[in-house]
Amino acid sequence: MLAAILNRAQKPALLYVTFLCSWMPAIHSQGLSPTAFGNAGSSYFHPGNGITVEWVVGQMAFTTLDGGNGAVTQGMLQPLYAVPLPVELLDFRAARQSADRVRLDWSTAAEKNNSGFSVERRLDKSPDFSTIGFVPSHAAGGNSASPLAYFYTDPNPYAGITYYRLAQTDLDGKRAYSPVRAVSGWATTLNVEQWPNPAHGSFFVRISSPEKATGELTDPAGRLIQKIGMKPGNAEEFRVSTPGLYLLRVVTGSESRSLKIAVQ
Known part of the structure; x- marks a missing residue:
C-alpha cells in the first residue's frame, strides 16, 4: 500500500471516547436493549417506526441505557494515529x-x-x-x-x-x-519537407526549425547510408543507388521526425 508523503513513522495507539446520544421519543419509548448498539459497520432497525441507526466509527467498549430519558451513553475505542502503510x-x-x-x-x-x-x-x-x-x-x-x-x-x-x-x-x-x-504539451517547431517521393536515385529535404539538425538515412536493415548536417531553409540532397524503402530521421537538439522514403 502507498502512503502519500509521510514524513515520519507513526505508532498506532487507541483513543478512549465517551459520548452521549439522545434519541427520538419514537425510539426510546419502545424499551431499547444494549444489543441494539454495536461496533462500526453494524446497524439497528426499529420495526415500530422504520428508523435505522448506523454505526460508522470505533469499537464498542460499553453501552448503558436510560430508557426513560431516551439517552444512550457509549464508550468507544477509536484509532488515535494511523498505522504507517508499507x-x-x-x-x-x-x-x-x-x-x-x-x-x-x-x-x-x-x-x-x-x-x-x-x-x-x-x-x-x-x-x-x-x-x-x-x-x-x-x-x-x-x-x-x-x-x-x-x-x-x-x-x-x-x-x-x-x-x-x-x-x-x-x-x-x-x-x-x-x-x-x-x-504540459510541447509546441512543435520542427517541420520537414521531402521531395520527390518516390525518389529515383536521389531526393531533397528541407527543414524549418530554429535549430540546426542532422539527417540520418538508414536502409531496411538499419544500416546507416548517409548522414548530413542540415541548416534551416536549405535543400539538402540525399543520394541512394539501390531501390528499396528507406528511413530518414531528422534530429535537432530537442525534437526529431522520421519519414519513410521509397526509392525506385
Missing part, C-alpha cells in the same frame, strides 16, 4: 524534457513487501489511465528502511497535456495510487 512515498515529479521525452522521478522513505510501481498516464480530457511501464522495487525482497530513488522515462509521450500517476503494487497484489502529476 510504502512511504516522499515525492513524485514529472517533467517534459523534449517533444519525445518525459521523465518521472520519485523516492520512498521506507518500503515493506513492495513489488514495484506501474507507471500510468492519460491524455487531457481522457477519463482512463493506461499502463506504459513498470519499475521493480529497488529494495531487497521489497523491504527497506532507507530512502530509495526511482525514475522512468516515457519515450513516446503525448504531444498535448498529459497526466501521470504511479500504481504501487504489494507482493500480495494489493495496489495504491500516487497523486497525479500534469505535464
